[in-house]
Amino acid sequence: MKKYALFLGCMIPQRLPSAELATRKIFNSLELEIAEMAGYTCCPDPILARLMDRKVALSMSARNLSIAEKQGLDIVVLCNGCFETLWEANKEMKHEETSKEINELLAKIGRKYNGTINVRHIVEVLHGDVGIEAIKKQVKKPLGLKLAVHYGCHLFREENGGDIWRKPKQFEELISATGAEVVHSDIDQLCCGFPTSQVDEEFSLKHNLLPKLERYQQMGVDGVVVVCPACNVQFESGQLALRRYGAKFSIPCLHLVELLALAFGVPAKELSLEFHRSPVSQLAARIG
Amino acid sequence: MEKSKSEQLVLIYDPERCTGCRYCEIACSHKNFGILNPEKSHIHVFIDDQKFTCEAINCLHCEDPVCVAACPEDAITKDETTGWVTINPMKCIGCRSCTYACPIAASWFDEEHRVATKCNFCDGDPNCAKYCSSQAIRVGTRAGALEFAQSRYLRKVS
Known part of the structure; x- marks a missing residue:
């Protein structure tokens, strides 16, 4: 059974809880397992937060990624914005200098992100991993x-x-x-x-x-x-x-x-x- | 070593990829004015309200810029190495000659600071391209931009 860390972001719990319920139902039908991302925060916003303060935005993203990495799981997201934020952050964290800079911050809260997981959009998971048939x-x-x-x-x-x-x-x-x-x-x-x-x-x-x-x-x-x-x-x-x-x-x-x-x-x-x-x-x- | 003109970097805009989200405008205004205000952007995306196609207006950093020729105070210069055309706000007297001279009005008059302003290419890493999800705006060489524009035009008339 394939297992994914489910990243819900902010808007789904606050404005669209039916999407979370639906995801849990269809994952169950498709025999996909969900791991919770306890303690996750806003992704944050893919454009505005990154414009305001790249380091803060990247640290938040890397912290979220580290929660899934600790479980050894890829992240699946239900939101285009969360996808872009976390996907971009994952890419940036592959650069040695950036990774060092951000991990120094994460170390203060006992976290580290090594860049070993993938960020997947729900569309890619359903189409690619599950398949249309x-x-x-x-x-x-x-x-x-x-x-x-x-x-x-x-x-x-x-x-x-x-x-x-x-x-x-x-x-x-x-x-x-x-x-x-x-x-x-x-x-x-x-x-x-x-x-x-x-x-x-x-x-x-x-x-x-x-x-x-x-x-x-x-x-x-x-x-x-x-x-x-x-x-x-x-x-x-x-x-x-x-x-x-x-x-x-x-x-x-x-x-x-x-x-x-x-x-x-x-x-x-x-x-x-x-x-x-x-x-x-x-x-x-x-x-x- | 000086780059040949054809290798100088410019913005390449592909309307077929543009979604009209205007994040480019927000990103530009933040980089240049520290605020999130599309009105203060050096690039503008217009949505045709009949065909729903998009078109961007941005400085092309012309090979022989008319804004430079029009400026009475030599406040606008073209860097021959990078090819970027920039306005020195300390020299600009706010006469708006450049805004009228430019065929696409890429330079504009900033009412707040009483000077003309325009795209400065963000020191080679333009925010508008960086934050464009659909890669409708990208950085490429002038030769690449000309080739793209020609292929786009030929596609439209064929």
Whole structure:
């Protein structure tokens, strides 16, 4: 049985606990074991925290990585932002000078990170380690839904010169494995606006989120699937915030793991979907 | 040893990779002004509200910069070794000639400090490229940038 250290980050426990529940359910079905990361902290934020103080940000990341390394396990993350932060930190910690500098700090709290583990996005684990066929075997309720896909910017992070579409394509194939139809548009790649919402909310709502929602509405999708809780918050809270500007939308937005759990036949009430601020519970009720 | 002009480093922007997240603007403003404000960025990404394609406006550090020619105070110089075009704020008198002369308005007038300002290439490690998840912004040689621009143009017209 393959085992991973599950890194939940901040947003999933606070804003999207249903994604954690769904992950535990689908890992159980797929015979993947989860190790808890006791004492983990914020990853921290992939851009802002690194901009503010690289050393503090890297120390926090390395400390998180050391928790998984102590258990000899790779980290799996459910968030694009956490992926970029921890993946970048893991790469930086491979440099001798950086590793020495950060480990001197970690030594003060009795920790050390040797750079021996990998940071894996949930999409890579499900697509690469489990495989599409094994996922399809677990689908008890094929989803006859039309779904839009929102990749999220940090999902594109690869080694320089790498194929930035590797993980997004895996993500689409995982949605299709549930029996749902992925409906594409010319706006799939566009950022949801979460990054600029932190500095200019109105701009992010009107120039990123609004055109995406308008296009989804035109296409008549049943919902939009994400692999990042920050994107989820932007889609859900953003729909509510857009009402201030007279734009009313009610498009369900859910995480890939929740979609898989529903397709695997997990009852909606076991997923606490009511934490969502978009009509995900209603979407789940249609699946039955 | 002086680099040949074709080997000098510039920013290469690929709109097909851009997601319009504007993290580049946030990263630039933080590096140059210590604040998180896209308005204070030397690079700007625009999203076409009909086609939803992105385009960036940033200084190309021209081989023969018109901003240098337009400056009445010789406040703008081009480093012949690196190729980077920079503004000396101590010499700038805030006349805005460079902002009008530049065909893409890459230099802009900073109301707070009353001087013109622009991309300084972050001493060779531009923050905008460093924080671009989809690698839409990268650092490459001028020759590479020209080759990319030509292939992009040919792709569009073929």
